[in-house]
Amino acid sequence: MGSPLGDSFRLRTQQGLDGLEKIVGDPSGALIGLDFDGTLSPIVPDPDSARAHPAAPGALRLLAPRVCAVVILTGRPAATAVEYGPFQDVPGLIVLGHYGQERWEDGEVVAPPPPPGVQKVREGLPDALARAGAPDGVWIEDKGRSLAVHTRRAADPQAALERVSPAVHDLAERAGLIVEPGRFVLEARPAGMDKGAALRAFARERSARSVLFAGDDLGDLAAFDAIDSLRGDGIPGVKVCSGSAEVTRLAERSDLIVDGPAGVVDFLRALAGRLPPASGSQV
Incomplete structure (x- = not known):
């Protein structure tokens, strides 16, 4: 199946192709959601040693001004994901930590007390x-x-x-x-919050007209469920799997499989390259 990003990113499903074409054709309505560990950052034995792929911050800086919003959805504390990027200078970035229970925005974290x-x-x-x-x-x-x-x-x-x-x-x-x-x-x-609930809520907040989510692990299945639900509501979506040999269930449900965090970064850069810069953007 074809792809507006070329043969390197051929979609496996018609729904995925429709979603990506909507993102390319209407970027101001596109919400891009991303997991952190295993998606933007390689999996490592010590989670404290995890850092984003070296090209990930630059890819997000290219993409963020061109779309409705970029949001990182992670089980980590939100500020930790920002630090481990580092993503502090990605324009307009939102990080939803602890599966959506924390929100990092403009350098500030908002969260209720833990139960x-x-x-x-x-x-x-x-x-x-x-x-x-x-x-x-x-x-x-x-x-x-x-x-x-x-x-x-x-x-x-x-x-x-x-x-x-x-x-x-x-x-x-x-x-x-x-x-x-x-x-x-x-x-x-x-209980009460997962990546799917967080993604749907954020899509409503931003009035997204298309939604993409990239993940790698079982906790990201809820976000894939959210994409399926949003499609049922008439909002095109794309499910991207950061492929690994350890988890295959996401690959089975994905519209596009890329080769780990390096593949995710290549995809984000290719997507940014197909979108017009935001008005006044210098990127």
């Missing part, structure tokens, strides 16, 4: 993992509004994930939280 269940999990998780016999290499990432248990550093990450999963789910349930699975990670977080 008490987060503190309950924070206090109980080390003992729960110890009782479950968590192997070496399993560790806890405290995100402030959620707690993530990582197994990527274990000798057998999948076996470690399966060993600790019942304990994490049990503790989260007793604390009134939910568990979001990911690439060798289980994240206990408050």
